[in-house]
Structure formats: C-alpha cells, structure tokens
Amino acid sequence: MAATRILVVEDEFFIALDISSILEQAGLVVIGPAANVADALEAIGSEEIDGALLDAHLAGEPVGRVADALKARAIPFAFVSGYGREQLPAAYQDAQLVKKPFTGRDLLAAIARF
Template sequence: MTAHPVLVVEDEFLIALDIMSALEQAGIAVAGPASTVRDALAAIESQPLRGVLLDAHLAGEPAGRIADALQARGIPFAFVSGYGRESLPPEHRGAPLVRKPFTDRDLLAAIAGF
C-alpha cells in the first residue's frame, strides 16, 4: 500500500520544486504542485492526501478557501510564507507556519505531524 502524498500548493515554480525535492529526498510521496486556488481545490477533492504545504498567497489570491476546504475534510496543513502570521487568513492563524526562506529540516518538521 502506498502512503498518501503531501500536496504542494505553491505558485512560484522554483520554490515548489525545492519543496518537492526536499520531501522526495526524505522518501515522502508528493503531489502537485498546484499553483492556483482552483487547482488546489481540485487536487484536494480528487485524491486522498497525507497533508498539504500551502503557500499563503497564490498569485495574489489568499489561500483561505483552500485552508477552509482542508479543515472541513480533516486534512492537516501548514502554511509556507515569507510573511508573518498577520498575513494568514484570520481564522487559520493558529496553523503551523514555515517561514520563507526555509530549510529542508523546517519542511520536514512541519509535516511530521501529518
């Protein structure tokens, strides 16, 4: 049986590749990247997921709808952002946050609870 993947939701392609590479090198199954709110919502609905690493802003669009959908489905997630908690959707400011720039260790620590 294959472990469910971690979905990477990130609109900056090179950052998405860095995240995916770090996870894959640690032996973690990866899905994505999803680079828009629409693509992320479709990915969440179409497959079982271990969890999601979620950029707080996708092409300027806040990720609150994605976080809401994840919470409603009981899928764990962590935000990945270059900004502080004040930039996160107010109802999700308590979610784990990985600050950009990040290390592989930061990413792995964030998904340890997934």
C-alpha cells in the same frame, strides 16, 4: 512520519520545485504542485492526501478556501510563507507556519507534526 502523500500548493515555480525535491528525497509522495486555488481545490477533491504545505498567497489570491477545504476533510496542513502570521487567513492565525526561507529540516519537521 504518518503523512506520506503531501499536497504542495505554491505558485513560485522554483520554490515549488525545491519543496517537491526535499519531500521526494525524504521518501514522501508529492501531490501537485498546485499553483493556484482552483488547482489546489481540484487536487483536494480528487487525490488521496495525508497533509499539505500551503503558500499563504497564490498569485495574489488568498488561500483561505484551500485551508477551509483541507480542514473540512480533516487533512492537516502548514502554511509556508515569507510573511508573518498577520498575512494568514483570519481563521488560521494559529496554524502551523514555516517561514521562508526554509530548510528541508523545517519542512519535514512541520510534516512530522501532522
């Protein structure tokens, strides 16, 4: 797996904990988790990141700005959402999507495609 430092952007504490645990057990380094857009943007600007997993909505805030910042830095990412593609930011309707509820295999397969 080329991506080893993964930014987790998730506002639900227990889901963020679950994602982080899965990634760490696979030997990956978790950046975050970031629970809001501001924290995610700060991490993108200050951390070495190989990839990211983004919740589609952070406490009601759309994550388009986070996806834009990742794209501008050529950092691959996947959305992790219980909603369908129609709830993703318009510019990212074709982005990789991991559906909630997910398995560890689902998350790791998404990261392997980075």
